[in-house]
Amino acid sequence: MPKRKQRTRNVFVKIKGLITREIRYKDNDKLLTVVTAERGRLTVRARGVMRLRSPLASACQLYAYSDFTLFENKGRLTVNAAEPAELFMGLRTDAQKLALAAYIADIAEKISDSDAENGELLRLTLNSLYALSERAEPLELVRAAFEMRAAKVAGYEPQLDACLRCGNPPEAPYISPALGGVCCRNCLTAEESTDALIACPDGVLPLIRYFLSAPLKRLLPPVGDERLIEDVVYVTERYLFSQLDCDSKLLRYYRSLRLPFTR
Secondary structure (H helix, E strand, C coil): CCCCCCCCCCEEEEEEEEEEEEEEECCCEEEEEEEECCCEEEEEEECCCCCCCCCCCCCCCCCCEEEEEEEEECCEEEEEEEEEEECCHHHHHCHHHHHHHHHHHHHHHHHCCECCCCHHHHHHHHHHHHHHHHCCCCHHHHHHHHHHHHHHHCCCCCECCCCCCCCCCCCCCEEECCCCEEECHHHCCCCCCHHHCEECCCCHHHHHHHHHHCCHHHCCCCCCCHHHHHHHHHHHHHHHHHHHCCCCHHHHHHHHCCCCCCC
16 A cells, blocks of 8 residues: 655744844745754744734844744744844944844854754853843953853863963963963964964953853953953954854944954
């Protein structure tokens, strides 16, 4: 007898997630990239969301953290219902904050996995967006903390307690992305170019250690020294981008809104 064709099971999925990307699709739909704790990065279609008075409009906007009911059919996900849990309204009235939020969301999307547990990354991203939206910390401090903790979440936590070559507490330390930690200046070989290393001025390593170990809700310590913030964000940016082997147009745009800074 011929085999019966198996029916595809259609299911409804309830899940919370942060929208990190949106693309207009056809006339009135959107394709959303949603970062979730339980299932990692999802691509979701929101039908009719561009129509006037769509009940999904608020919950399906960029950088909204929402409660979704998704309809899953043949591996494709469609929004059936959605309610916003947090809209981060403070981002939407400040061009610099919105630009930095776009960069943070982009990095979160880059290091998130599909169909994998992603809880720490999601909490880090939500806390960072909340700090931008509702708190008064310097934007570059928020960026530095996010970059270094994101590197840790992605599996690139640097070894900072001892020189990777001699094993002693580092003197005049450099961070080597290739080695994944710090080296003393005197331990560098002649073949190692300082262009591939990141110098750590005074105060930078203690602050980076704090970013790596602090509870997420207390990730931003009070730092009043603007030069220290500039030094640490220079290190965290280079370290993260070296590990991810990427660049970011969104970061360049965010920089274009700030006063020039020459290192």
